[in-house]
Amino acid sequence: MEISKTLSTTNAIKSGRLTASANLEAKIARVEKYDSAVKAFIETYFDDARAAAKQVDAKIAAGKPIGKLAGLVVAVKNVLAVKDKRLTCASKMLENYVAPYDAAVIEKLRAEDAVIIGSLNCDEFACGSDNTKSAFFATVNPVSFFDEKGEITNTSTSDKYVPGGSSGASAAAVAAGFCDLALATDTGGSIRCPAAFCGVTGFKPTYGTVSRYGMGDMAMSFEQIGPMAPDAYGCALLLSVISGKDYRDSTTAKTIAVSEPTASFATSTKKIRIGVPKEYFEGANPAVAKAVKDAIGRFAAKGGCELVDISIPAVKFGIPAYYLLVYSEFASAMQKYDGLKYGAKPESNDELVPTVSKVRTANIGKECKRRIMLGTYITTKEHKDAWYTKALKARAYVRAQFDDALEKCDFIVGPTMPNLAWKIGEKATDPLQSYLEDVLTVPANLCGLPAGSVPCAKIGKLPVGLQVIGKRGADYETMSLMAQIESSLGC
Amino acid sequence: MDESELTVIIGLEIHVQLATKSKLFCSCGTEYQTAEGPNENVCPTCTAQPGTKPFDMNAYAFEQALKIALALGCDKINNSVTMQRKHYFYPDSPSNYQRTSTPIAEGGSLAGVSITEVHIEEDPGRYDLKTGIVDYNRAGVPLLEIVTDPVITSPDHARKFLEELRAVLDYLGAARDVESGSMRADANLSIKGHNRVEVKNINSFHGVFSALTYETSRQKNMVKNGLEPVRETRHFDEDRDITLGLRKKESVDDYRYIPDPDVQPIAITKEQLKIISDSLPELPRKKMERFKKQYGASDDESFALCMELAMADAFERIARKVDAKLAAGFMRGTLKKQLNFRSYDYAKVTAKEQFITELLVMLSQKKVTDKVAERILIDMMDGKTGASTAEQYAQSAGLLGVQSSDELSAIIENAVEQNPKAVEDFKAGNGKALQFIAGSVMRLSRGKADPAAVQEILKKRLSK
Numbered sequence: 001m002e003i004s005k006t007l008s009t010t011n012a013i014k015s016g017r018l019t020a021s022a023n024l025e026a027k028i029a030r031v032e033k034y035d036s037a038v039k040a041f042i043e044t045y046f047d048d049a050r051a052a053a054k055q056v057d058a059k060i061a062a063g064k065p066i067g068k069l070a071g072l073v074v075a076v077k078n079v080l081a082v083k084d085k086r087l088t089c090a091s092k093m094l095e096n097y098v099a100p101y102d103a104a105v106i107e108k109l110r111a112e113d114a115v116i117i118g119s120l121n122c123d124e125f126a127c128g129s130d131n132t133k134s135a136f137f138a139t140v141n142p143v144s145f146f147d148e149k150g151e152i153t154n155t156s157t158s159d160k161y162v163p164g165g166s167s168g169a170s171a172a173a174v175a176a177g178f179c180d181l182a183l184a185t186d187t188g189g190s191i192r193c194p195a196a197f198c199g200v201t202g203f204k205p206t207y208g209t210v211s212r213y214g215m216g217d218m219a220m221s222f223e224q225i226g227p228m229a230p231d232a233y234g235c236a237l238l239l240s241v242i243s244g245k246d247y248r249d250s251t252t253a254k255t256i257a258v259s260e261p262t263a264s265f266a267t268s269t270k271k272i273r274i275g276v277p278k279e280y281f282e283g284a285n286p287a288v289a290k291a292v293k294d295a296i297g298r299f300a301a302k303g304g305c306e307l308v309d310i311s312i313p314a315v316k317f318g319i320p321a322y323y324l325l326v327y328s329e330f331a332s333a334m335q336k337y338d339g340l341k342y343g344a345k346p347e348s349n350d351e352l353v354p355t356v357s358k359v360r361t362a363n364i365g366k367e368c369k370r371r372i373m374l375g376t377y378i379t380t381k382e383h384k385d386a387w388y389t390k391a392l393k394a395r396a397y398v399r400a401q402f403d404d405a406l407e408k409c410d411f412i413v414g415p416t417m418p419n420l421a422w423k424i425g426e427k428a429t430d431p432l433q434s435y436l437e438d439v440l441t442v443p444a445n446l447c448g449l450p451a452g453s454v455p456c457a458k459i460g461k462l463p464v465g466l467q468v469i470g471k472r473g474a475d476y477e478t479m480s481l482m483a484q485i486e487s488s489l490g491c
Numbered sequence: 492m493d494e495s496e497l498t499v500i501i502g503l504e505i506h507v508q509l510a511t512k513s514k515l516f517c518s519c520g521t522e523y524q525t526a527e528g529p530n531e532n533v534c535p536t537c538t539a540q541p542g543t544k545p546f547d548m549n550a551y552a553f554e555q556a557l558k559i560a561l562a563l564g565c566d567k568i569n570n571s572v573t574m575q576r577k578h579y580f581y582p583d584s585p586s587n588y589q590r591t592s593t594p595i596a597e598g599g600s601l602a603g604v605s606i607t608e609v610h611i612e613e614d615p616g617r618y619d620l621k622t623g624i625v626d627y628n629r630a631g632v633p634l635l636e637i638v639t640d641p642v643i644t645s646p647d648h649a650r651k652f653l654e655e656l657r658a659v660l661d662y663l664g665a666a667r668d669v670e671s672g673s674m675r676a677d678a679n680l681s682i683k684g685h686n687r688v689e690v691k692n693i694n695s696f697h698g699v700f701s702a703l704t705y706e707t708s709r710q711k712n713m714v715k716n717g718l719e720p721v722r723e724t725r726h727f728d729e730d731r732d733i734t735l736g737l738r739k740k741e742s743v744d745d746y747r748y749i750p751d752p753d754v755q756p757i758a759i760t761k762e763q764l765k766i767i768s769d770s771l772p773e774l775p776r777k778k779m780e781r782f783k784k785q786y787g788a789s790d791d792e793s794f795a796l797c798m799e800l801a802m803a804d805a806f807e808r809i810a811r812k813v814d815a816k817l818a819a820g821f822m823r824g825t826l827k828k829q830l831n832f833r834s835y836d837y838a839k840v841t842a843k844e845q846f847i848t849e850l851l852v853m854l855s856q857k858k859v860t861d862k863v864a865e866r867i868l869i870d871m872m873d874g875k876t877g878a879s880t881a882e883q884y885a886q887s888a889g890l891l892g893v894q895s896s897d898e899l900s901a902i903i904e905n906a907v908e909q910n911p912k913a914v915e916d917f918k919a920g921n922g923k924a925l926q927f928i929a930g931s932v933m934r935l936s937r938g939k940a941d942p943a944a945v946q947e948i949l950k951k952r953l954s955k
Contacts, residue, residue, distance in 0.1 A: 080542070081541070081542045087541055087542065094541060099540070099541075099542070100535055100540060101535045101540070101543075103542060212542075212544055213542070213543065213544055214542040214543070215542050216541050216542050217541075220544075220752035220753050221752035247546050247547045248536070248543075249544045249546075250544070250545055250547045250548060250753065250754055250755060251544075251753065251754075251755060253755065328749055329749070329752050331747075332576050332578060332588060332747075335578055335580070335586060335587035335588055336539050336541075336585065336586045336587055338580055338587055340582070341585075342541075376747065379747040379748075379749055380745050380747060381745050381747075384747075388749070
């Protein structure tokens with residue numbers, strides 16, 4: 001059995017069995033065939049990608065040294081700046097905004113000879129859990145179209161599931177075979193949720209591991225750029241490229257780049273203790289809870305680890321603390337979209353206030369507006385103590401309990417999402433219901449911990465994700481455990 | 492009510508640009524004044540393009556801020572400083588929030604004015620209301636804000652404080668040239684027991700004095716006439732030297748401060764403070780005391796000499812070659828008068844120290860009079876002396892020497908003959924007429940006469 005699809009592809013390209021151009025053309029063919037149904041891409045960069053692939057092939061032919069990602073096709077969530085391309089953040093406000101610079105992660109992709117195929121859809125400014133809040137269109141979970149073998153066959157089905165969010169299209173693009181790897185961002189689960197829903201592997205690094213320079217803001221103290229791939233090895237390879245200190249994002253100041261995965265990446269080297277918190281299973285869909293418990297049991301049965309039942313009561317403060325702080329930071333970040341600098345101007349030549357009001361009304365979506373207004377409200381002098389300051393305390397409380405739990409064990413595992421992917425349109429009306437889906441993913445963001453999701457089962461055609469949370473800075477070890485779980489489960 | 496009974500209370504918020512090569516949170520330079528046009532000195536970060544974050548903070552800027560805080564004698568230095576976001580909507584800010592830190596230091600005082608706190612912040616860009624042009628060349632330049640307690644008692648007191656503050660900044664080399672628009676101030680002023688008024692947009696040290704003088708008399712007049720000054724923010728119009736009402740302060744501004752999630756808290760260690768504190772130069776106040784003791788300089792002399800480091804240093808070198816008291820008197824009087832007249836710093840006058848030394852040597856040897864010395868100094872400042880030494884110049888211009896009493900008597904005779912009317916006036920009891928004739932004598936002698944001798948001989952001559 002191949003230990004990693006990504007590794008097979010890089011090996012094939014490096015050895016000359018597969019050219020970067022042929023690898024790219026195969027992906028382009030799938031995009032052209034299926035993206036009208038999946039709707040993952042906001043923009044494709046086929047011409048640039050073909051030129052990049054040709055350069056890689058030329059380097060290989062000339063025997064020149066090549067980068068770690070040589071010839072791998074990477075798609076990028078459109079909250080990351082790619083120079084001279086539109087950086088829309090899936091919002092009308094930035095529909096025609098062209099980035100004047102490359103994000104730090106894009107510079108690194110280029111330096112390691114990756115082939116960037118295009119930009120991917122997401123919820124507007126990454127605010128959402130199902131990718132239906134893009135200002136442009138909703139991306140469809142490719143599993144909606146899968147046959148039993150996981151191949152896209154029936155694109156005319158009316159049962160269209162959400163891919164999760166906010167990085168729904170990043171997971172969808174990997175699941176649909178539009179790319180080898182994808183870059184996504186995770187503020188409260190935006191990588192892990194879609195990974196779980198689409199049946200791929202995704203990883204949110206320790207806060208401060210990857211430079212956010214060039215990443216559109218949602219809630220700055222929570223978010224990280226992270227990899228999505230068919231497997232943990234792919235995630236680890238991509239993270240080894242994009243991680244590291246960058247003076248242009250001061251929160252990376254103390255960061256050391258994550259090591260490249262070695263040959264022993266997917267094998268355990270020492271006995272580990274894995275904590276299983278009861279709170280992660282209590283509110284979950286029983287079928288999901290059972291599937292994840294079974295998977296954990298099967299992995300543990302192979303030896304090498306000890307399971308410990310633990311309790312983290314502070315999990316219940318996760319959602320309120322997370323959303324209140326996200327609103328506050330988001331409202332601050334969105335101040336720059338003041339209706340003057342960005343967004344199409346109205347035809348009429350109004351006074352300042354009506355112009356600002358018109359531009360903002362027309363160009364910002366409902367969920368973003370909700371967050372801006374709530375965030376503005378709770379940071380006013382009058383309400384700050386009752387809401388913002390309290391939420392900061394709750395965050396510290398959650399953080400302390402997770403740090404405690406991670407004293408007792410090396411990793412925490414549980415379901416990634418309490419439920420399976422829902423159908424497009426199902427949760428459109430009630431934002432609270434949607435927020436509650438994040439209950440198991442937000443703690444890692446509140447605490448800055450590394451966390452990933454691996455597929456561990458299927459219920460019907462819908463994948464179930466198993467979440468692994470590690471100690472702060474133990475990104476490599478966490479992904480290694482994810483790889484071990486993948487290989488033991490064989491899914 | 493008697494105006495003299497009205498007490499003025501003034502508090503200042505002073506912004507100075509720190510002397511750094513680059514902006515606070517990006518690598519753009521700080522020489523925005525020399526940019527070719529609007530938005531030439533910018534990058535994605537200081538224009539807050541979507542996706543940009545603040546770079547690692549300019550550590551040098553922070554060090555300069557600490558230096559200033561220590562020099563102001565701030566006794567409470569906070570061990571952790573947080574960058575905050577101050578939210579407001581105005582075109583001069585690319586993100587509509589300004590990064591401003593929590594207090595770095597508190598306490599301290601200067602010229603009898605206690606310091607509330609100092610903190611660091613980002614300079615906004617500039618928005619020209621007339622043309623509508625927004626220019627971010629300046630956006631992100633590191634600023635230090637110094638907030639004083641409301642303890643300043645008059646515009647003069649404020650001026651004294653600012654003069655000394657400017658000297659401290661000059662000694663430290665920690666701030667950019669304070670007269671070139673890199674210093675700005677807001678003032679809070681009230682008549683004791685009455686409403687407080689905030690004056691904004693004061694863009695120079697001199698402007699502070701003018702604005703406060705105007706505002707003091709405006710408010711005193713109101714109170715004298717039984718009117719209550721309105722609680723408001725006023726705008727200082729530098730061209731007209733007046734303040735204008737901007738808006739009524741009905742509610743307090745709400746900037747929705749939050750800690751900036753993109754910037755890690757800044758730690759200040761004891762070791763760091765010790766290093767900075769050990770590297771502080773002798774500060775103006777201390778130097779003044781030393782000048783009084785060491786050189787016998789008067790209060791006024793030591794103050795004038797020590798308000799600019801280049802001048803204080805020059806004085807010390809000159810005082811090694813000529814009599815210190817003569818040098819102190821000349822530099823504080825004649826030289827300072829000519830500098831002020833030209834709005835020059837001492838540092839701005841080129842090739843002066845050697846020349847001034849020579850001039851003082853001639854003075855002490857009575858080769859020239861005070862009057863001639865001033866004449867030569869003016870010529871030097873006007874660039875007329877070229878490469879000559881002071882003595883060469885005096886010689887070539889025929890200014891050398893003090894008139895003997897014989898020569899002087901001849902000139903006096905001459906002057907008396909030329910001014911019969913003044914002589915008559917003097918004899919009729921008009922004392923001023925004597926000065927008129929004396930002036931004529933000085934002119935005829937081209938300044939080479941000793942003024943005291945002129946007075947003496949002239950009086951004798953006229954009372955004949």
